[in-house]
Amino acid sequence: MQNKSMLEEAAELIASSSFTIALTGAGMSVDSGIPDFRSAGGLWERFDPMVYAHISSFISSPLKVWEMVAEMNRVVLAAQPNPGHLALAALEKLKRLHCVVTQNIDGLHQEAGNIDVIEFHGNGRRLICLECGASFNTADCTEKTKKAPLCKNCGSILKPDFVFFGESIPQEAFMRSTSMAARCEVILVVGTSATVTPANMLPDIARQNGAKIVELNLQKTLLTSRLTDIFLQGSSSEVLPILTDMVARKLK
Template sequence: MSAYEDLIDEAASLILNSKKTVALTGAGISAESGIATFRGEGGIWEKYDPEEYAHIATFRRNPSRSWILFKEMIETIKKAAPNPSHFALAKLEEMELLSSIITQNVDNLHQDAGSKNVIEFHGNTINLSCMDCDRKYTASEVSIDEIPPLCECGGVLRPDAVLFGEAIPFEALVESRKESEECDLILVIGTTALVQPAASMPLIAKGAGAKIIEINPEETALTLTADIFIKGGSARALSDILKKVEYNLR
C-alpha cells in the first residue's frame, strides 16, 4: 500500500469515527471546475488589483470600474459546474458524516452539488441587491451586457459578495465559529489558510481538541498543524476518501 493510500485510509477512518465533522473550503476546490484561484498563477488578482476593483470604496465611487471585475467573475461562474470534490462533500453530508461546509467561495457550487448546510463566509455572486431599495435579483435575471446593471428603481446593483473593506456577515461568522468549536474533525480543502478570519477556524477547532485533515496541492501555513496532510488535487483525494468510507460501511 502506498503512502497516499495510507493517508486516504486514515482520513476515512477519522471521518467514520468522528461525532461531528466540518469542512472549510477555499478557491482551490473550485479550480477543477474551471474557476481560477484568486491568488494563484493566472488568478484574477493578477489581472485586477483587489484593493482597486473589489473595494467597497471603489464601488461606491465608481461602480462601473468594479463591475468590470464582477462581470468577469459572474460570467466565469455561470459556465462552471460542480466537480467530484463538491459531489463528494454533498454525499458525506447526505450520509450524515458531514455537519456543514464553511466556504470562502462565492460560486454556489456546493449548493449546486446538493450540499444543504453551507455557510457562505464571503457571500455569493449569484444574487444581486440594489444599493438604493435593497431589492433582490438572481444574476440570471439581470443583463450585465451594460455595466453597472441597474434596478427598476434606477439604483445600482451589486453582488451579494463581501467586498474588501466590508465586514464578514455576522451570522456567518457566529455560525462558523460555533461549528468549529463543536466539531472533533475539520477538513481544510483548497485554501491557503491565510485570509482572516476564515483562516482562524481550523485553529479554533484544533484548540477545542479537533483533528485537522488538510487537502491542498502544496503545503500551507496550516500544514504543520494538520494531523493529516494529503498533497494533491481535492477531486481525486475526496473521491478516494468517499470510496473508502463507503467500502468500510458495507
C-alpha cells in the same frame, strides 16, 4: 502521490466522527475552471482588487467595478460543480459532513447539493440593491449585457452579493462557523492554506476543542506542520471522491 494509509486513516476518522465540518477555499474550484483570483494570471493581476473590488469604489464608480464583475461572471456563472464538490455533497447525505464553511463565492457547494453552507465572502450568483435591499439572481440580470444591471424595484445599480474589500465578513457566518468549529470532532480543510482571517481561526478553534485536522491540498501549507494531523496531497476533485467512497464502505 497519495499515501493510501493516510487516506484510510482520514476515512476512519470521518466515519467515526459524530460532527465533521469542511473549510474550503479557491483550490476547491480550480477543476471547475475558476482559477484562484490571487494566482499568477488571475483576476487580481489584471484588476487591482483595492481599486475594482473595494466597497468605496463601488459607491463612487459602480460602472468601473462592473467591468471587473462582468469578467468574473463570465467564469463563475459558467462553472459547474466538479467531482470534489459532489463528493462533499455525498458525504453530507451520508451524515458524515455537517456543514461546509467556504471562502468561495461561486455557489458550487450548493449547486452540488450541500444543504448547510456558510459563506464567509458571500455569493456571486446573487445581486443585491444597496438602496432598497432587494436581491436578484445574477444570471437573470446579466445574461445579455455586460453593463451594470439595475434594480427592478428602484433603478439603482445592483451590487454582487459577495464581500468587497473594506466590507466586513457577514456576522452570522462568522458566529455560526466559529461555533461549528468549536463543536466539531474533525475539520476537513480543502483547497486553502487558511491564512486569511477569519478562515484561519477555524482550525485553531477546532484544535483547542480537541478536533482532528485533516488537510487536503496540492502542496503543504503553513497549516501542515503547525496543526494538521493528516495531510492528503492532491487535487480535491481527485482525492475527495476516493475519500468519500472509503467512508461509505466503512459505514456498511
